[in-house]
Amino acid sequence: MVYTGLYDFMQLQRQAPDPLYLQIKDGLIAAIRAGDYAPHERLPSERELSEQYAVSRMTVRQALLSLVRDGVIYTRVGKGTFVAAPKIDQQLRTLTGFSQDVQARGGRPSSRVLDARVIGAAPEVAAALRITPQSEVIRLARLRLSDDLPLAVETAYLPFARFPALLTHDFAVESLYAVLEHQYGLALTQAEQVLEAVVADAEEVRLLELTAPAAVMRMQRLTVDSDGEPVEYVLSSYRGDRYKFRFALQAGR
Amino acid sequence: MVYTGLYDFMQLQRQAPDPLYLQIKDGLIAAIRAGDYAPHERLPSERELSEQYAVSRMTVRQALLSLVRDGVIYTRVGKGTFVAAPKIDQQLRTLTGFSQDVQARGGRPSSRVLDARVIGAAPEVAAALRITPQSEVIRLARLRLSDDLPLAVETAYLPFARFPALLTHDFAVESLYAVLEHQYGLALTQAEQVLEAVVADAEEVRLLELTAPAAVMRMQRLTVDSDGEPVEYVLSSYRGDRYKFRFALQAGR
């Protein structure tokens, strides 16, 4: 036990170096993320990689197998190892509002404010936000566009008591999530969503410039801050033909 | 090469024998299920197992690592390998199919098989399952009902090569996920979904007993096993008026 003190010291100084196969794994992840390999592009063969990294083929395989389990790459006998289609999982790391969402898809988000005022909370809204009915809530209704094409109608409700100065912002320009994060220092980490497919009503047809009959995706979202306090309750209607909702499911853990 | 002829013969007679490590894995699963090892009981060491099965230690490790990924066992450096706590953990580690889903909502699931056969994979299906186009896939189309009311049309595609005996089951009665789990020992842990709202086409109107125009939720799901291998590609259409898709979003972690 002579070295206990020194060992602890070194533990604090630096982590034990990762095993080789993890270093290789990280290297490959970095290369893929850097764009050195496009989706479905072939990686060097296991034998080539073992030469490049100067390790045995089994060690390379350990790194590759781990990447396969993570869904980053896939293998085909006799053909090679390939980069998997980009994972949606990544997208879910942060809760995104409309603006980030559209940007992530390569679009240019914009908004038209339809309504922005303080009203008494309807029972349904009060229940969702867990406040007393008829207490004041901010109602922010916007038409959301991607590259100037109408994509969704969105109505957000927030407790007025908590965000009294919120309506001083111009939400035709600013992102609600950005304001909540930077102005109020909120970390939005959890949300509960309900999706439903319905035939668009007259109002939706008009605002989203649809031709009846058309389908819209109605979304209900309750966003909660890191303390578990409800922050916003949002009702949206997305054009069915322009919006696909994609996400990853993961069991357990 | 003395055995080539015999080997070819056996190939024709029955599927290629599982690799050693899978045989060992199955053996251990059977032993655990039979109660030979209680939860948290230590298994023989890797070196002992390699003697018992007369294989190298690396082969034993391959079996054990797969069991760890499936959550059946866990390992502790310096101590040994142990049986994981049963069921409840297990349950949470797997995704749910239609049957479990409806049951969780308090409904009584049932099915009508519309089509069940082996066909050549369409390009889209082959790409999703990451198999070569035109290779054989199982196509299982079912009308899914909850309390005898039509709720969804679901078409699942699975690689035939991996599940050659799958169609011997009656999927009007059995759950596909249950068969995959118990028969093939698969832990379905990851899936990627895409949801879209559309106006129901004539076929959907007829099968789901809708009145046009009506909205349906089209779902696309790629389910992947614990080894990262695509298992099934499912296209579904849910009645918009009877199905709400609810889930929790969580950022970061």
Add this chain to the structure above:
DNA sequence: GCGCTTATATGGTCTATACCGGTCTATACG
């Protein structure tokens, strides 16, 4: 040109061996 064989590349499986650091225990020492 068309079909067949052959050569070559790939990932998948398996062996045999080695050393590491963590864990536990029996034994020798103070």
Add this chain to the structure above:
DNA sequence: CGTATAGACCGGTATAGACCATATAAGCGC
């Protein structure tokens, strides 16, 4: 008696090599 320490055993990492089935392209015979 308490405690070091040596050693046995554990899973984790790594090597070097072998053979398999699959996939693809080159070469060959017709």
